[in-house]
Amino acid sequence: MAQERKFKIGKPILEVNNISLSFGGVKAITDTSFNVLEHEVRAIIGPNGAGKSSMLNCINGIYKPQQGTVSFRGQQIPNITPNIMAQMGLSRTFQNLALFKRMSVLDNILVGRKLHTKTNFLEVALQLPKVKKEEKLNRERSEEIISFLEIEDIKDTPVGKLPYGLQKKVELGRALATDSTIILLDEPMAGMNVEEKRDMCRFILKVNDELGTTMVLIEHDMGVVMDISDRVVVLDYGKVIGDGTPDEVRSNQKVIDAYLGVEH
Amino acid sequence: MKPVFMTYTKKDIINLAICMVLSVLIIPTFIKTEYWYTSILIPWLCLALATIGQQIVMGYTGQLALGAAGFMAAGAFAMFNLILRVPDLGFVGSLIMSGLIAAAFGILFGLPSLKVRGIYLMVATLASQFFIIWMIDKFGWFKNYDSSGIITAQDIVILGKPFTTPLAMYFVCLAVTTVLTLLAMNMARGSTGRNWMAVRDMDIAAESMGVSLLRTKVQAFAISAFYCGVAGALFAFCYLKSLEPVAFDIKLSFKILFMCILGGLGTINGAFIGAAFILLFPVLLNAIGNNVFHGAIDATIISSIEQVIFGGLMIIFMIYEPLGMAKLWENIKQKWKTKFPSINLKNLKSSLSKKS
Amino acid sequence: MVEELLFFMEVLVGGLLAGTMYSLVALGFVLIFKASATFNFSQGAMVFFSVLAFCGFMQDFNIPFVLAFILAALLMVVVGLCTERFVLRPLMNASEDTVLMATIGLGYVLEGLAQAAWGVEVRRLDLGIGDFPVPWIADNLKLFISALDITAGVVAAIMIIGLFLLFKYTKIGLGLRAVADDAGAASSIGIPLKHIMLLVWSAAGVVALVAGCMWGARAGVQFALVDLALKALPVLIIGGFSSIPGAIIGGLIIGAVEKVLEVYIGPFFGGAIEGWAPYVLAIFFLLYRPEGLFGEKIIRRV
Ligand SMILES: Nc1ncnc2c1ncn2[C@@H]1O[C@H](COP(=O)(O)OP(=O)(O)O)[C@@H](O)[C@H]1O
Ligand SMILES: [Mg+2]
Numbered sequence: 001m002a003q004e005r006k007f008k009i010g011k012p013i014l015e016v017n018n019i020s021l022s023f024g025g026v027k028a029i030t031d032t033s034f035n036v037l038e039h040e041v042r043a044i045i046g047p048n049g050a051g052k053s054s055m056l057n058c059i060n061g062i063y064k065p066q067q068g069t070v071s072f073r074g075q076q077i078p079n080i081t082p083n084i085m086a087q088m089g090l091s092r093t094f095q096n097l098a099l100f101k102r103m104s105v106l107d108n109i110l111v112g113r114k115l116h117t118k119t120n121f122l123e124v125a126l127q128l129p130k131v132k133k134e135e136k137l138n139r140e141r142s143e144e145i146i147s148f149l150e151i152e153d154i155k156d157t158p159v160g161k162l163p164y165g166l167q168k169k170v171e172l173g174r175a176l177a178t179d180s181t182i183i184l185l186d187e188p189m190a191g192m193n194v195e196e197k198r199d200m201c202r203f204i205l206k207v208n209d210e211l212g213t214t215m216v217l218i219e220h221d222m223g224v225v226m227d228i229s230d231r232v233v234v235l236d237y238g239k240v241i242g243d244g245t246p247d248e249v250r251s252n253q254k255v256i257d258a259y260l261g262v263e264h
Numbered sequence: 265m266k267p268v269f270m271t272y273t274k275k276d277i278i279n280l281a282i283c284m285v286l287s288v289l290i291i292p293t294f295i296k297t298e299y300w301y302t303s304i305l306i307p308w309l310c311l312a313l314a315t316i317g318q319q320i321v322m323g324y325t326g327q328l329a330l331g332a333a334g335f336m337a338a339g340a341f342a343m344f345n346l347i348l349r350v351p352d353l354g355f356v357g358s359l360i361m362s363g364l365i366a367a368a369f370g371i372l373f374g375l376p377s378l379k380v381r382g383i384y385l386m387v388a389t390l391a392s393q394f395f396i397i398w399m400i401d402k403f404g405w406f407k408n409y410d411s412s413g414i415i416t417a418q419d420i421v422i423l424g425k426p427f428t429t430p431l432a433m434y435f436v437c438l439a440v441t442t443v444l445t446l447l448a449m450n451m452a453r454g455s456t457g458r459n460w461m462a463v464r465d466m467d468i469a470a471e472s473m474g475v476s477l478l479r480t481k482v483q484a485f486a487i488s489a490f491y492c493g494v495a496g497a498l499f500a501f502c503y504l505k506s507l508e509p510v511a512f513d514i515k516l517s518f519k520i521l522f523m524c525i526l527g528g529l530g531t532i533n534g535a536f537i538g539a540a541f542i543l544l545f546p547v548l549l550n551a552i553g554n555n556v557f558h559g560a561i562d563a564t565i566i567s568s569i570e571q572v573i574f575g576g577l578m579i580i581f582m583i584y585e586p587l588g589m590a591k592l593w594e595n596i597k598q599k600w601k602t603k604f605p606s607i608n609l610k611n612l613k614s615s616l617s618k619k620s
Numbered sequence: 621m622v623e624e625l626l627f628f629m630e631v632l633v634g635g636l637l638a639g640t641m642y643s644l645v646a647l648g649f650v651l652i653f654k655a656s657a658t659f660n661f662s663q664g665a666m667v668f669f670s671v672l673a674f675c676g677f678m679q680d681f682n683i684p685f686v687l688a689f690i691l692a693a694l695l696m697v698v699v700g701l702c703t704e705r706f707v708l709r710p711l712m713n714a715s716e717d718t719v720l721m722a723t724i725g726l727g728y729v730l731e732g733l734a735q736a737a738w739g740v741e742v743r744r745l746d747l748g749i750g751d752f753p754v755p756w757i758a759d760n761l762k763l764f765i766s767a768l769d770i771t772a773g774v775v776a777a778i779m780i781i782g783l784f785l786l787f788k789y790t791k792i793g794l795g796l797r798a799v800a801d802d803a804g805a806a807s808s809i810g811i812p813l814k815h816i817m818l819l820v821w822s823a824a825g826v827v828a829l830v831a832g833c834m835w836g837a838r839a840g841v842q843f844a845l846v847d848l849a850l851k852a853l854p855v856l857i858i859g860g861f862s863s864i865p866g867a868i869i870g871g872l873i874i875g876a877v878e879k880v881l882e883v884y885i886g887p888f889f890g891g892a893i894e895g896w897a898p899y900v901l902a903i904f905f906l907l908y909r910p911e912g913l914f915g916e917k918i919i920r921r922v
Contacts, residue, residue, distance in 0.1 A: 023919060053922075062468060062922055086474035094922055098469035100462050102530070110455070111462045115474040117455045121483060124454040125447040135454065178473060328717060380906050383659045383720055387853045388906055391899030402890040468922050514847065518724075525721055568736035575728025582722040583710045 007212030009230060010038035012074070013182060014090075014214070019058055019068030021051070021238075028054040029065065029238040036182070041208055041215045043225045046235035047258075052218045053095050055235065056184045060085050060092055086115060091180035093171040095187050095218070101160035105170050108159055109145055112177030113138040145173045149203060165196045172200070176207060183207075185217040189224060197221065201228050226250065234258075280446075287438055292431060301430035302503070308536075308543050309437040310499040315523040315535035316448050317491030322521075323529035324457060325484035326464025327377045328386045332520040334373075334393035335489040336496025337512035339366040341406050343497035344507050347418045348408060355422045359440065359497055366493020367486040369396060374485025378478055393517055401509045415507045417500055433502040440498060444491060449532050451487070460484055461530070522574055526581060528590030537589045546570050630763045631883045632876055637769035639875015640776040641838075644831035645852035646859065646867035647779065648824035653861045655799055655820040656708065659720045662727035664849025666825060668841075669730040670696050671832025675745055675841050676738040689829070696825025697818075699730070704817045731846060740843070745836040747771075772834045779830060780868060783823070787864075792819060854902035860912030869913060874898045 014036040021029040029051040036042045044052045057063040059070055061080035069076050072088050091112070100108050116138060119131045146155050149169050154162060159170055168188055175183050188204070189197045205228055207213050219225050225232060226246040234242035234255050242248075242255040249255055291305070314332050321329045342362035346353055353361060373392035377385050400406045407415055420427040420436060427436050451457050459480045462470035471477055500507050519542060527538020546567070553559065553566045585591055645667055652660040673695050677688035707726055711719050749771050753764040787793040798806040799816050807813040835845050855874050859866025878894040886893045911917045 057922060060472060062472075063919070082468065082471040083474055083476050086472055092472055094469065096922070098466045098472075098922065100465035100469070102465055103458070103461050107458055107461070111458050111470065111473050111475065114455070114459065119455065121451055121456040121487070124456045125451045127450050127454075131454065138455075174473065326717075328720070376903055376906050380910050382716055383661075383853070384857060384906055384910065386720075387857055387899060388903050390850070390853070391896055391903055394896035394899055398892060398896050402892065468920070514850075521724070564740045565736050568732045568740075571732030572729050572736065573732075575725040575730075575732060578725025578728065579707055579722045582714065582718050582725065583707075586714070586718055 005039070006209060007039040009040045012036065013038040013072070014059070014216075015071040015074075016055070016059065017069045017071065019055070019065045019070075021054055021058055021063060021065040027238055029058070029235075031067075032235070032238065032240050033068075034233045034240060034243055036214060036216055037231075039208070039212045039214055040230040041204070041217070041228055043229035043232045044216065044218045044235060045220070045222070045225055045232060050235040051238040052235055053186055054238075056092060056186055056216070056218065060090065060184060086178065086180075089181040090184070091175040091178040091182075092184035093168075093175050093186055093188060095190070097164075097167050097171060099159045099167055099171055099174070102158055104156050105151060105159055105162070105173075106139075106142060106146065106155045108170055109142040109173045109177045110138060112174040113142060115178060116141075141179075142177055145176050148176075148206075149173050150199075165192050168192065168200070169203075172203065176213075180213065182214040182216065185215065187218050187220065189219060189221060197224060204228060284442070288435075292434075298430045301434045304543060304547070305434055306430070306437050307499070307503045308539055309434075309441045310495050310503055311520065311523060311543065312536045312539040313441050313444060313498065314492045314495035314520050315527065315539050316445065316532060317488040317495065318520050318524040319530070319532065319535050320448065320452075320460070320491065321374075321484050321488035322524060323531065323534070324452060324460040324464060325481060326461075327374075327481060327484065328382055329374075329377075329389040329485070329488070330386045330514075330517055330521060331373065331389040331391075331393040331396075332488075332492045333496075333512040333514065333516035334396040335366045335370055335492035336499060336516070337400060337509060338369050338396050338489075339363060339493025339496035340500035340507055340512070341400050341509075342366065342493065343501060344415065344417065345406065345408070355420055359494055362497045363490040363494040366496070367490040370485040370487075370489020370492075371482055374482055374489075377481045377485065390514075393514055397509045397512060407507070417505050417507055420501055437498050437502050440494065444494065445532060448491070452532060456483075464530075522578065526574075526577060526588055528588030528592075529586070531588070531590040534588055534590035537593065541589065542574070545573070549573075626762050628880075630765065631879050633763060633765055634769060635876035635879030636872050637765065637773045637875070638879065639872040640769075640773045640868070641831065641834050641871070642851055642855045642874055643868045643871025644772070644776050644779065644827060644834060645849045646855040646871055647776075647783070647864065648827040648831070649852055649856055650859075650862065650864055650867045651783070651820050651824045651827065654864075655796055656817060657716070658708065659716070659723065659861070660726075660824070661720055661723040662730055663824065663828060663852065664846045665727035665730040665734075666696070666699065666828035667832040667835065667849045668843065668845045669699070669734040670825060670829035671745065671836045671841050671845070672734045672738050672743070674829060674833065675743045675836070679743065680738070692829055693826050696829055697822040700821030700825050701818055704814070704821055708817065727846075731843070735843070742840040742842040743836075745833065745841050747833060747837045749837065751838055768834070768838055775830060775834065776868070779827060780864065783864060786823075792816070796820065851898050854898040857902040857912060858905050860915030863912070863914035866912060866914035874901065877901055 012035040015033075016035065017033050019029050019032045020027075032051075032055065044055065046052050054063060058065045058068075061082045061084065064080075070080055071077065072085075072090070077084065077088070100111060103111075117134060119128070119134055123131050143155075146152055149172065151166065151169055151173070154166060159167055162170070168190075172185070172188060175185070185204070189200050192200065201224060204215055204217070208215050217229070229246060231244060232242070232246055232249045233240060234249060234252075236258045241258055242252040244252070295301070314336055317335070318329070318332050321327050339362040342365040343358055346358040346361050347355075350358070369392060373389060376388035380388065420433065422436070427433055452460075459470070459475050462473070462475055463477060463480050467477055470480075496512065500511070504511055523538035523542050524535065525538070526541060527536070528534030549566055549570050550563075553561045553563070581588055645663060648663045648666065649660060652658055652663070670692050674688055674692035677683045677691050678685060683691065703726060707722055708719070711722055714722075749767050751766050751768040754767045754770065758764050787796060795806070795811045795816050796819075798809075798811055799813060831849075832841070832845065835848060839845070839848070851874065852871075855867060855870040857870075858873055859868070859870025878897045881897050882891065882894045905912065
C-alpha cells in the first residue's frame, strides 16, 4: 500500500488503553491496548472467541469494559455509548447483521443519515419546506451510496428478504451514509464468495482512498487481510499477541504458533 | 411492505380525495339514520384515532404497550376540566391541551421502556391504565365533585356555533381525525418514522447510527398518548356524551390492541381497517342473531361468540399473517393486478393509445 | 401499642396468605415459561375457564364434587393439548412478541368459550371452607385470619413441593429441565418435546384450576377473576419469569405490600390502591432489577 495516497496516514485517531472485559467468569478481553491511525486500514485478526467483536463493542460503547479507556482524537471518552460515538464520527457494522429487517434498503441507509437530520418531529409532521429540503439532500446522498455499492435494483426491497451477501453490503452502505471519519467493520466478508469478497475489498479501499475514512476491520481471510490492511493487530484469548504491518505480523513467531498454526 | 415515499405520490392524493369525497359528500347524502352516526361512524373515527396512537408506539416503535384507554381517560377528563375551568381556551384549544396532558402521562409511563421490553413493558404500561383510572375516580376534583358517577359532557361549541347534532359531531370527529391522520402519515413516512422503525427492528444498531433510544421511545410514547388523549376526548364528547372512568377500563385497552394488531401492525390504514372490523363485526353478529335466529340466541352468548372469534382471529393472524388485514388487503390488490393487468387504469390507457 | 402490633401482624399475615393465591396463578405461568420460553398471557383466562367448568359440572349437571374436579382437570388437559397443537406448534419459529399476542388471543377464546358454555352469572363456589376468621387462632393468638387464606397457603405449599419433587426427581422433570435449557438439543437426543409440552400445559391447567377454586371460593366465580389473575404479572416481574420460588416469593411480596398499603395508606386516598399498587411496585423492580429477584442478568449478544 505504498502508492500515492490522497490522505496520508497520520496521528492516532483512536486509542484503546488497557481494556479488560469479562462476562461473569468468562474473560473476553484482558488488558488490551492498541491504536488506530488517521486514514489507515487497520485489521483485527484472531481465532474465534478471541474477543475481537467484544473489542469493537467496547470501542462503540455497547459493552462496558470493567477496566481501561478509549480515546478518540487524543481525548479520553468518559462515558461511552453507541450514540456518543456516532456523534463523534464513529460508525460500524455488526458481525451478525443488525439491519432494520422490515425497512427497505433505501430506508436502512437513510437511517444512517440520522445525524445529518436536524428537523424535529413537529416539523416533519407539518412537512415544512426545510424538512423537504433536508430530506431531499439525505436522499441524494443515500442514492449516491446505493449506486456506489451497485445495489440500485434492490433499493426498495425490505432487507429481511435479501440474501446474506447483499445484506452485508447494505450494512456497509448504512455505515457509509453517516459520513463518519472512522468505520468499524465486523467480518464484512464473512460468508461471501471470492467475487463478492473482491467487490467488498474494492469498496472498502475506495472509500478509504477517496474520502480518507479510517477503517477498522475484523476479517478471517488472511489473504484479504494481508492485501488491504496497513497494519494488523492479532488477538488471542483476549490478549494482543502481535501488532504491526502485515509482513511483521506474518513473521511473528507467536502469531504463527497461536493463530496460523491452528489453521494448518 | 410498501417503500416509504416522502413526497405525496399521485396515488396518495387520489386516495385522499376519494376518502374525502366519500366521507364529506357521499356519506352525509345517503346516510340519514342517526344510528349510523352515533353508533358506528363517530366511534369508528374516535377509536381509529386511538388505534393510530397505539400503532405509533407498538406498530412503528415496537414497544408492547397496553394502556391506550388510560391515556384516553386522561384526555377525556382533561377536556371536561378545561372546558369547565378555562372556558376561554375554546374547543380546539382544549382538545389540543387535553392531548398534551395525556402526552405528559405518556412520557411518565413510557419511561420504563428504556429499561425493558416485551411483556415486561406491557406490565409497566398496565400500571398507567390502572393508576390513571383510579386517580380520576378517587379525586373528586377531576369530576367536579359530582357524586352520581356519570357526568354529562358539555356541548361542543366552536367559534360560537353549537355542534350538537349527530351529523355535526361526525364532522367534528372527521375533521380532527383527518388532520391528525395526515400528520401521522407525514411522521411515519419521514425521518421521524424511520427512527421509530429502526428502534423497533434493531435498537442497538439504531443507537449506533446516532438514534437516541431515550428520545425516540419517549417521543413515541408522548405522541401516542397525545393521539389517544385527543381520541378519548372525542370519544367522551361526541360518542358517550358523558364522562365516567369505567368507560375507559382495561377492556377498551385490549380492544384497541386488537384493532391495532388485526388491522396490521405498522400501518396507518390498518388502524382504520382494524377499528372498523372490531366495531362492525358485533353489529353483524347481532343482526344475524336477530334476523336468522330471531333472537333465540341470548345476547350474552352472542357477545361471548364474538370474543371467541376475535381471539381466534388473533391467533390465526399471528400464525399466517402477522402484519394483519392491511397486509391481506395489499396482497389481494397485488393478486388482482397480476391477474387482470388490464384493469389497471394506466395500462388501459397506454394500451389504448398504442392501438390508436 | 401491642394491639397496633397485633393488628399489623394480622394485616401482614392476611396479605401474605392472600399472596399465595397470586403465587398459584403465577406458578402456572412459570411452568409454561420454563418449558417453552412462552409468556402465556392466557393463564388468567385458564383460571377462569377451569373453575367455571368445574362449577358448571357440579351445579348444572349435579356431578359430585370430586368427579367434577377430575372432569375439569381433564378438560384442562384437552385445552393444553389443543393449545400445543394449534397455537404453539405453528408458532415454533415466531418471535417472542408474536407468541405473546397469540396467547392474548387464546385468552379471549377461552373466556368467550367459558361464558358461552356456562353463562355469565356470578356463581358461588362452596368448598366447605369458610372465608371467616379461624376461632382457634383468634382466641389463642388474637389474630383474625381467614380459614380460606390458610387453606390457600397450605394448598400452595403442597403444589410447590409437588412440582419441586416432579422437577427434581422424576424422568419427566429431567426432560423438562433439558428442554428448558435448550429445546433443540433436547429433542435431538430423543427427549419427546411434544409430550413434555403437553405435560407442562396440562400441569399449568390443573394449577389454574386449583387457583381458580381458591379465588372462586372467595370472590365468586366470575369474569373479574381474569383481572385478578392479571396481578400474577407483577408477581412474575418481581420473582423472575423462570423461577418457581420466585413466583411464590413474588406473590407473597405483592400480597403483603398491597394489603399493608391498602390498610395504612389507602384511607388517605379513598382506598382501592391495591388495583394499581402491584403494578407500580413492579415498575420499581423493573427500573432497579429488571431480571427479577431470581432471574439472572443477561447481556445481549451482538
Ligand atoms: N454478551 C455476551 N455474554 C456472554 N459472553 C459473551 C458475550 N459476548 C461475547 N462473549 C464471550 O466473549 C468471548 C469473546 O467473544 P467474541 O468477542 O465474540 O469473539 P470473536 O469475535 O473474536 O470471535 C467468547 O468467549 C464469548 O463467548
Ligand atoms: Mg466476532
